Amino acid sequence: MKLLASLPTGERQALLWLVALGFFMQTLDATIVNTALPAMARDLGESPLQMHSVIVAYSLAMAVLIPASGWLADRFGTRQVFMSAIALFAAGSVLCALSPSLPLLVGARVVQGLGGALLLPVGRLAVLRAFPREEFIRAMSFVAIPGLIGPLIGPTLGGWMVEYASWHWIFWVNVPVGLVGLAAARRYMPRGDARERRGFDLVGYGLLAFGMAAVSLGVEAMAGGSLSRASALVLLVFGIASLASYALHALRSRNPLFAPALFGVRTLRVGLLGNFFSRLGSSAMPFMVPLVLQVSLGYAPMEAGMMMLPTVVGSMAVKPLVARLVRRFGYREFLVVNTGALALLIGSFATVAPGALLVLLLGQLALFGAVNSMQFSAMNTVTLMDLEPGNASSGNSLLSMVQMLAMSMGVALAGAVLGSLQSSAAHQGAAGTLHAFRLTFVCMGLLTLAATALFFQLPPRRVHRAQMDAQSRLP
Missing domain, CATH: 1.20.1250.20 (MFS general substrate transporter like domains)
Structure with a gap:
């Protein structure tokens, strides 16, 4: 060093x-x-x-x-x-x-x-x-x-x-x-x-990697025909079994990828699950929005790309507000309300239609970017804040992995839902495709809403503040 x-x-x-x-x-x-x-x-x-x-x-x-x-x-x-x-x-x-x-x-x-x-x-x-x-x-x-x-x-x-x-x-x-x-x-x-060689849990890594890949690919294959759906079911079963096997294996491994003691931290457990489920909906939006703008609303590729700018502007504008809002209301209260707002905003894109006022769509995108940014900042902080210094690196890697997995599964779910709905409405032409997009936005919003139940498991504001005050008095 x-x-x-x-x-x-x-x-x-x-x-x-x-x-x-x-x-x-x-x-x-x-x-x-x-x-x-x-x-x-x-x-x-x-x-x-x-x-x-x-x-x-x-x-x-x-x-x-x-x-x-x-x-x-x-x-x-x-x-x-x-x-x-x-x-x-x-x-x-x-x-x-x-x-x-x-x-x-x-x-x-x-x-x-x-x-x-x-x-x-x-x-x-x-x-x-x-x-x-x-x-x-x-x-x-x-x-x-x-x-x-x-x-x-x-x-x-x-x-x-x-x-x-x-x-x-x-x-x-x-x-x-x-x-x-x-x-x-x-x-x-x-x-x-380069450091002294340390053990690597190859068996655990294989179980975890296969489990993540099988579940994601199984979800994605659900949009196919009967053979694809049969294969998807097999992949899902094997993937879930592999993830369960990894959890059992980690309990007795000398060098687990992620120490089981990490999951003894309440905020980490809730934060990881909340990250995963709330990101399923929000991660699908960068895929869904440019697609619906071009396929159903007739936007050119560059126009569709520029329409995503308000989400980034909204995201950057609210960054300074997150810490103040969390201090004022507490992580649990803030995340429950903000997750509900995020779910409503995702579902609100079901109102997109040809000829809609541009200013309304731009405002909708900016508001989504702002709420989504506050969600990410609060979730990431609450997930890692109670970890001991020795576990911070491992917890951060685990959070990064969950974020990327949620992103892949969110897009896979949106694609599967969109493909299935569009296939059933193929005879309706362009109107059927737009209807499929609208229902998919609603479905992804509902998936996001499910995360509110997880954030209710965080310590109440008064309890968490007392814990933090007690920790600050430790030598």
Whole structure:
């Protein structure tokens, strides 16, 4: 640790820019694809409503690899793993741009997601090892800024590229960025920080990874025909059994991926479950909104991308309010009310119609972005705030994994519901498709509403404040 902390100031600042670049690549690619889905579907001969697998593959691959990121960095060193992540991400981007069919594109997105899964966790670990504790928060705040810029420009940039070039360029653009990142990582990423080998729970990791993948793919396959639904049921059963087996295995493993003691923390348990279920609905929105704007309301790709800007503006505008509101009302009260508001806002998009007032839709999107941002900030904080310092890293990795899993399953669920509803209303043409979108928004809102029951399990405001006061008096 002394070796890395003694890096010259200039090299440490360059390291921050490098990690920020990796975070930007990850967040940009998570959103840039959304507005390009209809164009991809036309070029690949697919229905736009069946393109959700392109998003699911990326986020699911990230969720699967995140639990192993810390062990890989300790085993091979942050420099080697970070460079491999950039190379894998860039290679996946090339494969995406060259894909002639949907199955090959989905496979390429898996490669891309595996690279993206390592960019932020390993980069964050490199920053943690290179900066003194008192400077770490400032350093990570700097790294987080590009993570906000990626979603801000992603949908619009994707729409612009589709409209004025082709959808392939949303992947080709990653190649020069990746090459610059590789050169910078070779120059500025510290070397020699590999740690003493520690045990890795390979059996537990296999059970957890297979369980997450099987459940997500099972949900996605529910939109298919009778054979697909039979396969989906088998996948779901095996996936749930695998996750249950992992839970039992972790209780007796010497080196569990996530120590069972973590789940003894009440706020962590509730926060993880609340994160998962409330994100099922909200994670589907970046997929659903650009799609309905283009497929049912006739928006051009760039117009649909620009329509997503109010959500980001609303998200950034309310960031300073969250801490004050939580202090005023408490986490439980705030999250119960805010989750209900988020569910209503998601369901309110069932009112979208051709010819609707633009200003109303823009306001609706901005309000959704604001409430969704407050939800994420409060959920993430309450999940991690009661962890002991020794468990903070493991808890953070667990939260990241749950977030990515919820994102993949949210899009898979929305795609399954949308596909099923559209198939049953196919004879109604465009009106049937719009009706399917509307019902899907309602369904995703109801899924989000279910999370309010989980947040009721948080300590009441007065109890939690007493706990925090007691903790502050400890030596």
